[in-house]
Amino acid sequence: MTLAGKKAFVTGGGSGVGAVIATQLAEAGAEVTICGRRLAPLEAVAGGHANITAVVADITDEAAISAAIAAAAPDIVVANAGASESAPFVKTELAAFERMMTVNLIGTFLTLREGVKAMQGKPWGRLIAIASTAGIKGYPYVAPYAAAKHGVVGMVKSVALELARKGITANAICPGFLDTEMTERSIANIVEKTGRSPQEARASLEATNPMHRLVPPEDVARAVLWLCRDGSDMITGQSISISGGET
Secondary structure, three states, rough: OOOOOOOOEEEOOHHHHHHHHHHHHHOOOOEEEEEEOOHHHHHHHHOOOEEEEEOOOOOOOHHHHHHHHHHOOEEEEEOOOOOOOOOOHHHOOOHHHHHHHHHHHHHHHHHHHHHHHOOOOOOOOOEEEEEEHHHHOOOOOOOOHHHHHHHHHHHHHHHHHHHHOOOEEEEEEEEEOOHHHHHHHHHHHHHHOOOOHHHHHHHHOOOOOOOOEEEEEHHHHHHHHHOOOOOOOOOOEEEEOOOOOOO
């Protein structure tokens, strides 16, 4: 099954796993709109495929994300944008906790809610949140991030039940540490705070995966495509781990 005739909206589509998801959706035939806060990386991704259009929108700005999704009129919404910070729990400031909630939970809420509005009256729709294994289990030093991602998983399960008879599925994809720019920033943070070498820091993250490697973003994109193709209609309310057996 191709996705010709379907419209997709991907947040955080200017880099990392979001860019890979957008590209694979476009290659499958969908008309894809990507959004983010910086135009240059969005245009770089959009320039790689005729089916991709770039728009600037901040997922934490209710009016901006509402307008962007309404204009795109998507059948598929992928809430991918997010951010991570790390600190010992006792040293975590309220502002840091609020940042993680705003970007990772409230931003996802706004994206999915506006996606549902855009799908009203359509016989078919897909809501997909890119969560994390941190939405299934805990990790040290990222309590606010884990709390937000657990919230995403719970929200998706609830939304799936509300939409179960409307032809719209809602699922969360929960990857482990990805081989992306975000993980490179995590590695740099480990190096700065612990004095380990970049190789040692990378190995410590790879060791969380039983396969001892980072998750390729292409694996996440393929899971998104699977949820959008024939045979996935009964898959809803799930948190799908892509982590080499970690969860």
